Amino acid sequence: MFERLATDWEKMKTKQSLCTETGNSDKKQTKEEAVAERLLFSLTRDYIRFLENCLYKKLVEPQQRELQNPRNEESVISAEVDMQDADKEEGMLSDMGKHIMALEEVCQSVLLVLFSCLTWPDTNSSVMAARLITSVCLEVCIYVSATSGYMP
Numbered sequence: 001m002f003e004r005l006a007t008d009w010e011k012m013k014t015k016q017s018l019c020t021e022t023g024n025s026d027k028k029q030t031k032e033e034a035v036a037e038r039l040l041f042s043l044t045r046d047y048i049r050f051l052e053n054c055l056y057k058k059l060v061e062p063q064q065r066e067l068q069n070p071r072n073e074e075s076v077i078s079a080e081v082d083m084q085d086a087d088k089e090e091g092m093l094s095d096m097g098k099h100i101m102a103l104e105e106v107c108q109s110v111l112l113v114l115f116s117c118l119t120w121p122d123t124n125s126s127v128m129a130a131r132l133i134t135s136v137c138l139e140v141c142i143y144v145s146a147t148s149g150y151m152p
Contacts, residue, residue: 001047002113008040009120016121044125048117051110052132055097093139101143111136 029037093101100106114136117129 002116005040005044005047005120006116009044012037012040013121041122041125044117044120044122045128048114048125048128048132051113052128055093055100055110055132055136057092057094097139101139107136107140111140 100110111133114129114133118126118133120126
């Protein structure tokens with residue numbers, strides 16, 4: 001998937017640079033080009049979200065939590081306890097994320113994919129990738145210091 005996104009982004013960058021060099025920036029996009037561009041943006045964001053979901057635990061949204069728990073005294077008390085536990089788990093690696101971090105080659109590939117996302121001209125994807133890079137690099141530092149005894 002990453003290779004396909006990378007080639008599509010390269011095509012888009014090449015097309016944009018040709019338009020600016022020839023001065024045809026006023027040329028309107030066809031419907032197909034506009035749809036393809038929107039699809040590329042959406043696929044990129046979904047791919048980054050997929051990586052994030054593989055690595056980290058996600059919390060249930062407060063609205064969904066209320067729907068799952070009916071309103072009575074016992075459920076309010078258990079909901080408060082659940083929210084405290086959920087706050088502790090937020091930002092923690094999932095079981096799959098722990099396995100990914102333990103495998104050096106896979107972790108390296110994930111980081112390379114995320115760094116490549118920073119070069120693509122989509123601000124939202126870049127911000128999502130940067131946020132994920134920050135947390136993944138932190139986890140790598142924690143993992144390295146725990147396994148080697150070296151504290152960076």
